[in-house]
Amino acid sequence: MGTRTDGELVRAVLAGDTEQYAELVRRYRDxxxxxxxxxxxxxxxxxxxxxxxxxxxxxxxxxxRDPDNFAGWFFLILRNRCLAERRRAVRAGPGVDAxxxxxxxxxxxxxxxxxxxxxxxxxxxxxxxxxxxxFVLKHVEDxxxxxxxxxxxxxxxxxxxxxHRAYDRLRERLKDVL
Amino acid sequence: MTTVFHPLVKxxxxxxxxxxxxxPELHAxxxxxxxxxxxxxxxxxxxxxxxxxxVMAEVRKHATASADGAARSWWHxxxxxxxxxxxxxxxxxxxxxxxxxALVLLLTPARPAVEAGTLVAATxxxxxxxxxxxxxxxxxxxxxxGTFNHWDASAAPLARTGAAGVWTATVAxxxxxxxxxxxxxxxxxVNDPAAPTVDDGFGRRNSVMAVGAGAxxx
Numbered sequence: 001m002g003t004r005t006d007g008e009l010v011r012a013v014l015a016g017d018t019e020q021y022a023e024l025v026r027r028y029r030d031x032x033x034x035x036x037x038x039x040x041x042x043x044x045x046x047x048x049x050x051x052x053x054x055x056x057x058x059x060x061x062x063x064x065r066d067p068d069n070f071a072g073w074f075f076l077i078l079r080n081r082c083l084a085e086r087r088r089a090v091r092a093g094p095g096v097d098a099x100x101x102x103x104x105x106x107x108x109x110x111x112x113x114x115x116x117x118x119x120x121x122x123x124x125x126x127x128x129x130x131x132x133x134x135f136v137l138k139h140v141e142d143x144x145x146x147x148x149x150x151x152x153x154x155x156x157x158x159x160x161x162x163x164h165r166a167y168d169r170l171r172e173r174l175k176d177v178l
Numbered sequence: 179m180t181t182v183f184h185p186l187v188k189x190x191x192x193x194x195x196x197x198x199x200x201x202p203e204l205h206a207x208x209x210x211x212x213x214x215x216x217x218x219x220x221x222x223x224x225x226x227x228x229x230x231x232x233v234m235a236e237v238r239k240h241a242t243a244s245a246d247g248a249a250r251s252w253w254h255x256x257x258x259x260x261x262x263x264x265x266x267x268x269x270x271x272x273x274x275x276x277x278x279x280a281l282v283l284l285l286t287p288a289r290p291a292v293e294a295g296t297l298v299a300a301t302x303x304x305x306x307x308x309x310x311x312x313x314x315x316x317x318x319x320x321x322x323x324g325t326f327n328h329w330d331a332s333a334a335p336l337a338r339t340g341a342a343g344v345w346t347a348t349v350a351x352x353x354x355x356x357x358x359x360x361x362x363x364x365x366x367x368v369n370d371p372a373a374p375t376v377d378d379g380f381g382r383r384n385s386v387m388a389v390g391a392g393a394x395x396x
Binding site: 033037038050054055058059066116120121142145163164170175 | 357382
């Protein structure tokens with residue numbers, strides 16, 4: 001028997017075969033983990049966000065208009081979760097962001113490069129969530145502006161405006177290491 | 179010293195220009211931009227396999243609670259007499275058609291809600307027939323999709339009526355709250371401008387209606 005499509009799995013879960021949901025979790029557990037980790041600044045927070053997003057997706061599976069596009073729908077749930085989390089963190093004040101994304105575990109480059117990587121990750125957390133989101137999708141996930149626009153339902157010019165403001169803020173923040 | 183990137187360097191960062199496309203006086207700035215992108219961490223992040231077990235534990239809990247809730251609610255529906263009221267609405271393609279839609283409503287009298295509701299209440303107290311009406315003169319195909327049919331746009335097609343541009347369908351809906359939208363020509367999702375909408379949590383809005391005892395829009 002061939003691999004079941006996302007749409008078939010979603011429809012099976014909706015029909016009462018709850019255990020099929022595990023296959024969707026396995027399929028997408030890591031796919032968006034990097035996005036969440038860069039958005040939130042920590043692999044641990046990414047894990048919480050991905051877990052919450054899967055539970056929320058299950059609770060609202062009946063609202064998934066296009067079961068064959070479960071991945072895109074799930075991404076939006078995770079993305080909203082990340083944006084809400086970052087706004088909450090900003091309100092909580094500074095000092096809550098320990099940059100523990102894999103940057104701290106790497107030894108694959110010169111020290112200067114490593115420091116710059118950490119500085120950039122910290123600076124990303126100081127952008128607005130919307131600016132950071134565009135930066136991460138374009139420069140970490142390697143999506144084009146058109147692809148990002150399709151995913152988020154935003155226009156390309158508005159995404160570019162967000163991104164260009166992000167460039168300026170990053171340059172200001174990183175002027176000592178660039 | 180300025181700390182913002184020149185607009186041409188921003189286009190360089192966007193991948194629209196190459197270093198050779200930039201005037202020489204911007205090369206130093208472009209190299210700083212390159213160092214910025216060189217610091218981007220693209221390493222994959224792998225989450226622990228235990229996450230799957232935690233998610234599924236919550237999913238099973240939720241599924242069990244839903245089944246218990248449905249059983250309780252079924253018993254209450256059997257045990258308690260209730261009045262079923264059905265809302266009739268006219269959907270339009272946009273505010274510009276609102277006046278025309280109102281006219282269609284006047285020219286196309288819907289059955290009194292009590293008549294349909296009474297009929298249904300006598301036979302199936304847990305559900306009610308709802309008549310969907312859409313004024314869509316340019317449409318070739320119209321369906322209604324919602325939480326009641328897993329958002330399947332082909333599950334409940336509307337049919338043209340005698341009045342020009344008016345599409346209708348009568349659908350049996352369970353008592354309760356339903357989110358929905360019309361799907362015009364298989365691709366255009368249209369909400370009811372006269373109905374309340376709710377955030378679907380993913381950046382869009384759905385129309386919402388309630389069917390049940392003392393039903394009213396949320």
